[in-house]
Amino acid sequence: MRNLALLTDFYQLTMMNGYLKHKLDEDIVVFDYFFRKNPSNNSYTIVAGIEQVIDYLENLSFTEEDLQYLRGLNFDEEFLNALKGFKFSGTIYGAPEGSIMFPHEPILRVKARCFEAQLIETALLNILNFQSLIATKASRICEAADGDPVMEFGLRRAQGPDAGIYGARAAVIGGCTSTSNVLAGKMFDIPVVGTQAHSWIQTFDSELEAFQAYAAIYPDRCLLLVDTYDTLKSGVPNAIKVFQELKEKGYQPKGIRIDSGDIAYLSKEARKQLDAAGFHDVSIVASSDLEEETIYSLKIQRAAINGWGVGTNLITSSDSPALGGVYKLAAIEKNGGLIPKIKISENPEKITNPGYKKVVRIYDAHNNNAQADLIMLDDEVIDTTQPLTIFHPIYTWKKKTFNRYKIREMLVPIYEEGKLVYPRKTVAEIKAYTAKELQTLWPEYKRFNRPHLYKVDLSQKLWDLKNEMLNAYKEKNSL
Numbered sequence: 001m002r003n004l005a006l007l008t009d010f011y012q013l014t015m016m017n018g019y020l021k022h023k024l025d026e027d028i029v030v031f032d033y034f035f036r037k038n039p040s041n042n043s044y045t046i047v048a049g050i051e052q053v054i055d056y057l058e059n060l061s062f063t064e065e066d067l068q069y070l071r072g073l074n075f076d077e078e079f080l081n082a083l084k085g086f087k088f089s090g091t092i093y094g095a096p097e098g099s100i101m102f103p104h105e106p107i108l109r110v111k112a113r114c115f116e117a118q119l120i121e122t123a124l125l126n127i128l129n130f131q132s133l134i135a136t137k138a139s140r141i142c143e144a145a146d147g148d149p150v151m152e153f154g155l156r157r158a159q160g161p162d163a164g165i166y167g168a169r170a171a172v173i174g175g176c177t178s179t180s181n182v183l184a185g186k187m188f189d190i191p192v193v194g195t196q197a198h199s200w201i202q203t204f205d206s207e208l209e210a211f212q213a214y215a216a217i218y219p220d221r222c223l224l225l226v227d228t229y230d231t232l233k234s235g236v237p238n239a240i241k242v243f244q245e246l247k248e249k250g251y252q253p254k255g256i257r258i259d260s261g262d263i264a265y266l267s268k269e270a271r272k273q274l275d276a277a278g279f280h281d282v283s284i285v286a287s288s289d290l291e292e293e294t295i296y297s298l299k300i301q302r303a304a305i306n307g308w309g310v311g312t313n314l315i316t317s318s319d320s321p322a323l324g325g326v327y328k329l330a331a332i333e334k335n336g337g338l339i340p341k342i343k344i345s346e347n348p349e350k351i352t353n354p355g356y357k358k359v360v361r362i363y364d365a366h367n368n369n370a371q372a373d374l375i376m377l378d379d380e381v382i383d384t385t386q387p388l389t390i391f392h393p394i395y396t397w398k399k400k401t402f403n404r405y406k407i408r409e410m411l412v413p414i415y416e417e418g419k420l421v422y423p424r425k426t427v428a429e430i431k432a433y434t435a436k437e438l439q440t441l442w443p444e445y446k447r448f449n450r451p452h453l454y455k456v457d458l459s460q461k462l463w464d465l466k467n468e469m470l471n472a473y474k475e476k477n478s479l
């Protein structure tokens with residue numbers, strides 16, 4: 001595992017040094033990790049990367065070489081000494097990896113010494129923003145594929161090796177069935193798949209020979225790329241010949257892959273040829289510049305595709321290339337109590353929610369559907385025997401009352417005073433959890449164009465606190 005201690009922005013180190021010099025380094029602070037806008041205009045975001053944040057924290061220490069480098073950046077010995085024995089000793093609560101979360105909700109709540117909480121901001125954002133982005137994009141693509149297997153093929157187009165590796169992991173959490181990325185397969189025990197490239201077909205004197213050569217080595221997983229020369233006149237007829245030979249030997253051929261041309265037309269015609277030859281069970285896989293809109297359109301056109309290979313647009317989340325997750329100070333401990341802190345901005349979207357908070361999801365007690373989320377102060381309790389009324393945080397006259405409902409606290413312990421308490425899961429387990437969570441969302445929230453907006457409200461107590469703080473600031477500054 002890598003030690004990423006220096007994977008931080010320089011200003012975190014200069015602030016840490018400043019906190020040390022002003023004797024603020026031991027003060028306990030609370031930071032929230034949250035985002036303000038879902039990627040791709042989706043209505044939800046899938047949280048991914050929690051385990052990599054854990055790996056980062058578990059391995060976080062400064063080596064002699066790191067310290068020497070920082071010495072070269074003119075940090076003094078007092079600061080370097082403070083870094084020498086660095087170990088994360090804080091408390092983190094967060095949404096379990098694979099959870100569905102919404103704008104403005106704390107996803108991780110970090111309570112730690114100011115010195116520690118500040119350092120980890122950058123790496124934490126780097127890890128969670130990327131993986132959550134890709135898991136969400138994968139979820140949209142898989143939603144469009146409507147249950148068909150989606151293979152992640154993006155490694156060659158990913159923004160560098162880490163994006164390829166962790167993007168593949170996130171894509172599987174978001175719903176992909178497999179990846180072409182062998183290293184990701186090994187690291188995360190996720191299914192690895194592959195067909196063959198055009199170069200394989202071109203290497204042989206004829207397409208038929210190329211197909212036969214492949215089938216000879218892989219008779220039980222023979223999926224042939226049919227678009228090198230002419231999909232319908234050469235590729236599919238040659239594939240059928242090879243499939244017949246395989247069938248005679250007792251093997252079940254897997255399918256064909258179409259990587260160019262009009263996928264709707266070609267797939268339907270290919271299906272006709274395959275069915276006429278008796279290969280009803282053979283799959284047709286499509287690849288080449290796919291994303292959710294194209295897959296959705298191909299579905300509407302009744303394209304005869306039952307597997308999708310998706311690379312570039314998935315691994316780069318091409319329509320929405322970054323998740324703007326942020327890490328904001330929410331409280332500071334003073335004399336044993338937590339003092340809420342707020343960030344005020346000209347832009348109302350950027351005003352933070354103050355205090356030590358939690359997120360409660362409200363479910364319909366009859367069908368277990370998620371109805372709304374409430375951001376609350378941590379010490380608040382909901383009496384579920386009583387009706388619960390929530391209100392829109394801006395248009396406060398918009399109200400909703402729940403009578404038969406269940407609640408769930410979304411943030412679970414990850415670290416308790418430096419001790420890791422979060423049960424690690426396999427990627428397959430996280431993927432299954434995400435799939436289950438998605439089932440609690442009405443289809444209207446999963447529509448990838450103009451989805452219904454999921455309600456995220458503030459509890460009365462948090463709303464009051466926020467507005468009191470805003471008013472107090474305005475009064476103090478006579479605004």
Ligand SMILES: Nc1ncnc2c1ncn2[C@@H]1O[C@H](COP(=O)(O)OP(=O)(O)OP(=O)(O)O)[C@@H](O)[C@H]1O
Pocket residue numbers: 390391392393397398399400452453455456457
């Ligand atoms: N954020 C909110 N919190 C509580 N109640 C809300 C919120 N937004 C809307 N409501 C209530 O939900 C009902 C429908 O509201 P509206 O027609 O504005 O549609 P909406 O905002 O899309 O909400 P809904 O998802 O419930 O359809 C109204 O009773 C409204 O007062």
Ligand SMILES: O=P(O)(O)OC[C@H]1O[C@H](OP(=O)(O)OP(=O)(O)O)[C@H](O)[C@@H]1O
Pocket residue numbers: 153154156157197259287288289290309310311312313
């Ligand atoms: O299109 P993507 O969603 O990224 O899927 C992966 C692409 O990678 C391969 O192509 P290759 O690298 O040979 O390039 P090309 O098909 O673009 O020519 C494959 O045949 C797909 O077309």
Ligand SMILES: O=C(O)c1cccnc1
Pocket residue numbers: 153154180193194195196197257287309311
């Ligand atoms: O196995 C494949 O078919 C594959 C792998 C990576 C990229 N494109 C296709």
